[in-house]
Amino acid sequence: xxxxxxxxxxxxxxxxxxxxxxxxxxxxxxxxxxxxxxxxxxxxxxxxxxxxxxxxxxxxxxxxxxxxxxxxxxxxxxxxxxxxxxxxxxxxxxxxxxxxxxxxxxxxxxxxxxxxxxxxxxxxxxxxxxxxxxxxxxxxxxxxxxxxxxxxxxxxxxxxxxxxxxxxxxxxxxxxxxxxxxxxxxxxxxxxxxxxxxxxxxxxxxxxxxxxxxxxxxxxxxx
Amino acid sequence: xxxxxxxxxxxxxxxxxxxxxxxxxxxxxxxxxxxxxxxxxxxxxxxxxxxxxxxxxxxxxxxxxxxxxxxxxxxxxxxxxxxxxxxxxxxxxxxxxxxxxxxxxxxxxxxxxxxxxxxxxxxxxxxxxxxxxxxxxxxxxxxxxxxxxxxxxxxxxxxxxxxxxxxxxxxxxxxxxxxxxxxxxxxxxxxxxxxxxxxxxxxxxxxxxxxxxxxxxxxxxxxxxxxxxxxxxxxxxxxxxxxxxxxxxxxxxxxxxxxxxxxxxxxxxxxxxxxxxxxxxxxxxxxxxxxxxxxxxxxxxxxxxxxxxxxxxxxxxxxxxxxxxxxxxxxxxxxxxxxxxxxxxxxxxxxxxxxxxxxxxxxxxxxxxxxxxxxxxxxxxxxxxxxxxxxxxxxxxxxxxxxxxxxxxxxxxxxxxxxxxxxxxxxxxxxxxxxxxxxxxxxxxxxxxxxxxxxxxxxxxxxxxxxxxxxxxxxxxxxxxxxxxxxxxxxxxxx
Numbered sequence: 045x046x047x048x049x050x051x052x053x054x055x056x057x058x059x060x061x062x063x064x065x066x067x068x069x070x071x072x073x074x075x076x077x078x079x080x081x082x083x084x085x086x087x088x089x090x091x092x093x094x095x096x097x098x099x100x101x102x103x104x105x106x107x108x109x110x111x112x113x114x115x116x117x118x119x120x121x122x123x124x125x126x127x128x129x130x131x132x133x134x135x136x137x138x139x140x141x142x143x144x145x146x147x148x149x150x151x152x153x154x155x156x157x158x159x160x161x162x163x164x165x166x167x168x169x170x171x172x173x174x175x176x177x178x179x180x181x182x183x184x185x186x187x188x189x190x191x192x193x194x195x196x197x198x199x200x201x202x203x204x205x206x207x208x209x210x211x212x213x214x215x216x217x218x219x220x221x222x223x224x225x226x227x228x229x230x231x232x233x234x235x236x237x238x239x240x241x242x243x244x245x246x247x248x249x250x251x252x253x254x255x256x257x258x259x260x261x262x263x264x265x266x267x
Numbered sequence: 268x269x270x271x272x273x274x275x276x277x278x279x280x281x282x283x284x285x286x287x288x289x290x291x292x293x294x295x296x297x298x299x300x301x302x303x304x305x306x307x308x309x310x311x312x313x314x315x316x317x318x319x320x321x322x323x324x325x326x327x328x329x330x331x332x333x334x335x336x337x338x339x340x341x342x343x344x345x346x347x348x349x350x351x352x353x354x355x356x357x358x359x360x361x362x363x364x365x366x367x368x369x370x371x372x373x374x375x376x377x378x379x380x381x382x383x384x385x386x387x388x389x390x391x392x393x394x395x396x397x398x399x400x401x402x403x404x405x406x407x408x409x410x411x412x413x414x415x416x417x418x419x420x421x422x423x424x425x426x427x428x429x430x431x432x433x434x435x436x437x438x439x440x441x442x443x444x445x446x447x448x449x450x451x452x453x454x455x456x457x458x459x460x461x462x463x464x465x466x467x468x469x470x471x472x473x474x475x476x477x478x479x480x481x482x483x484x485x486x487x488x489x490x491x492x493x494x495x496x497x498x499x500x501x502x503x504x505x506x507x508x509x510x511x512x513x514x515x516x517x518x519x520x521x522x523x524x525x526x527x528x529x530x531x532x533x534x535x536x537x538x539x540x541x542x543x544x545x546x547x548x549x550x551x552x553x554x555x556x557x558x559x560x561x562x563x564x565x566x567x568x569x570x571x572x573x574x575x576x577x578x579x580x581x582x583x584x585x586x587x588x589x590x591x592x593x594x595x596x597x598x599x600x601x602x603x604x605x606x607x608x609x610x611x612x613x614x615x616x617x618x619x620x621x622x623x624x625x626x627x628x629x630x631x632x633x634x635x636x637x638x639x640x641x642x643x644x645x646x647x648x649x650x651x652x653x654x655x656x657x658x659x660x661x662x663x664x665x666x667x668x669x670x671x672x673x674x675x676x677x678x679x680x681x682x683x684x685x686x687x688x689x690x691x692x693x694x695x696x697x698x699x700x701x702x703x704x705x706x707x708x709x710x711x712x713x714x715x716x717x718x719x720x721x722x723x724x725x726x727x728x729x730x731x732x733x734x735x736x737x738x739x740x741x742x743x744x745x746x747x748x749x750x751x752x753x754x755x756x757x758x759x760x761x762x
Contacts, residue, residue: 098635099755119639126637133758137632139272141279146271153268154637162268198636 046072046095046206046238051104053090053261064090065101066261074205077232077239079252087261088242089210095240096129096208097121108206126154130199132228134211136191138183144170144194145179151198169201170194173227189220193227200231206238207231213248225251273649283622284654287615291658291737292665294611295730298604299666302729303720304673311680311716313578324461325559327576328384328549328566332374363405367451367506367540373398375545378537380570384549387565389558394458395546397536398527399451401505406444449491451505452527453536456480462550463526464516472499472514480532485510488525489517503529506539611658612737619651619745627752634754647749648742655741659734666730673720680718 053065064087072078072095082088093099094106097113098121105114111124125131130151138147148166157165170179173193175186183191192212199207209228213221225248232239241248249255255266277284355361369375381395452463456475464474470489485503492498492515502509510531518525537543551566553559559577566575623630630643 093755093758096635098758099753122634122637122639125635131632131635133632135628137628137758139629139632141275142272146268146275149268150272150633150638151636154639154642159268 045074045109046070047105047107048094049105051094051101051106053087053094053099054102063261065094065263067104068261068263069104070256070263072238072240074238075236077229077251077253078241078256079249079254080240080242080256080258081244081246081249081266082258086259087263088258090261091258091263092208092210092240092242095206096131097124122154126151127202128205130202130204130207132192132195132199132207132209132212134214136183136188136195136215138191138194138198140183143180143182144175144186144197147183147194148198148201151202155202165201166197169197172200172231173197187220188216189223192216192220192224196224196227196231200235203235204237206240209239209241211242211244213243213245221245221248269646269649272646273653276650277653280622283618284657287618287654287741288658288661290611290614291655291734292661294604294608294737295659295662295733296665296669297607298733299662299726299730300669300673300720301601301604303666303670303722303726304718306723306726307673307718307720308680310721311718314716324465324550325553325556325578326551326563326566328380328551328570328573329547329576330374330376330573359407359409361405361407363403365401365403365504365507367399367401367536369397369399369540369542369547373547375542375547376573378544378546380573381546381549383569384551384566387562387569389554389562389565390551391554392458392461392552393549394455394462395533395549396455396462397453397533397540397542397545398547399453399536399540400448401451401529402446402448403504404444404446406442408442409440449495449528451529451531451536453531453533453540455533461552464530466519467516467525468519470515470517472512474514474516475530475532479513480534482532483508483510483535484513484531486514486516486530487512488528489515490525491528505529505531508539608733612740615651615655615658615737615741616744619647619741620748622650623647623745623748623752628758630749630752631754631756631758634752635758640750643752644746644750647746648739651742651745652735652738655734655736655738658737659730662734663727663730666726667722670720670722670726673718678718680716 048068048070051065051068051070052063055062055064066087068091080088080091090099094101094113095108097108097116101114105112107113108124108128111120113121113124116124131137138144139150142150145163145166148169149162152162152165167176167179170176173196175190175193175197178186178190178194183194186194192215196212207228212228213224216224228239228241229251231237241252243249257264257266375397378395381393384390384393454462454464454475456479457477458464467488472486475484475486485505487495487497487503492512495503497503497512499512499514501512503512504510510529516525516530533546537545551562553562563575563577566573633643634640
């Protein structure tokens, strides 16, 4: 479960101070599917980075379970990311020189899992997203939807508690978007994940249990 | 995963890998070739010096020649014949005279300097030599007594009475003269460990022995003996004195040049040349290479009128194309190597930094999914190191081929060693000037050596070391850049 208490985030841009998050107080129970919407520059991605332990708030506290993410050192944040949080990005962010199988294996590298087990789990993860026959292909040999499936397999192969998706369907056509959302929703249900999706797309947001709106760094609930 | 990722990255970025590897290869090959040629030139210089200074000589003591004052006649440059000299027969007079004088450009000093040298701490051995040139002036001129009147009195017109000159070299009153010279080195027969005799080996007969002091015995350079048609058991005329040839020697130096044509006992050389108690050079062997500077300083303090040279000073006396090659290698070669190496390192660093910048999202993603800084830095450094090693391997091959080409061409380098005992040919005017003549500046030994660029462990180690160093430097800088990437910023920068 995420607990955010008066979380603010400010950036220095040249002479200007930009407030990306303003006193955000929020709780996200485990296993919930949450959609975050809002205009560009409203603070969606910053909030997702706070939830993903990629950045620390300027003030306030943010906890994931028992871990207080605001004050943990980089090494421990990295460990939490490696074990508990999966990421899916709008641009897929696959390593272009590695095959689908190897891309999925990169998520297991920080866990020190033996090579044989790593290969086995990566194969299973690819099969779970319907790409068992594409394991040896590099990203440029895959369609956008297939690349996003590889990214989802990479996020889930380590069996995290949380899956954070930043515009996961932003680069996909409608049909592929629905396929990816079906996949994410199915995995969410099957695995009991906490799934947080940042999206511009209302069709995607409507599939969430809970919808948050963020503008000017202020988070509000939407019905 | 490390090696899989590394292999895929290098294979996937072939162009960058090739450019870095080629740059490193060229630089490493150049450094190897310059280093090998430099070693070859050093060996050649050492060989040239060895032939004249002997093996193991660390320092030499000599005295600079002072040019004659205006109007002053140089010593030893004149042959004088009395009215009754020579043999007269058939209307011609045969004249011959040998002179043994200090070698051209050589100045003598008191032999007591040897005792001074031997008393200095750090001197392991020392020997003195007297470098001389034997010049024989011989010729045929008409018997002028036959051309003069019966009383030999001049006529009123200033001429002479009687028959016109006859006889001589052409039978019609002409004259012809030959000048023959060879170098003679007087040395202590007991001092073989240091000095010119340490760089020769016996070819025939025997060498000079302790008991030869005061004896008219000579050892000849084998090449000179052959060219002069002399052998062990024959005699050779030195300054009008007949010497028995007891042995011949050949140089152990690669250029095959001995320090002199003829070696005789020092005391005999001093006596015949009229230079009693005088020497031209003292060869000094230091107890160890560490003490050479202190021994040099002590020698210079103890012998202020003499010049003390170390091996490096002596190397600078080697001129000619060998000297030019040495200068080229030590100046142009060195700086070219440094410049190319710096350029190759810079290319590797810039490409690595560019690669890290281009892969910002990639490394941000890896950090986002839990890769540690150390793991990311290790990956970048590993890739750079392997690129360096590929370049090193290619450079090693190119460098070895380059060295092989140099050795196949085997360029011949001429060298002239200044301020050394002479080793002129049998009829030569050693060093280009007549002994003691006005044009004489310095003695010089002209030799030719074949340049051989050796492939040593050091050369191979340099190639491997530079490859690793280049890879590590590029990897360290690239890794540092990668380590500074914060995952949130890395992902935001490409969003």
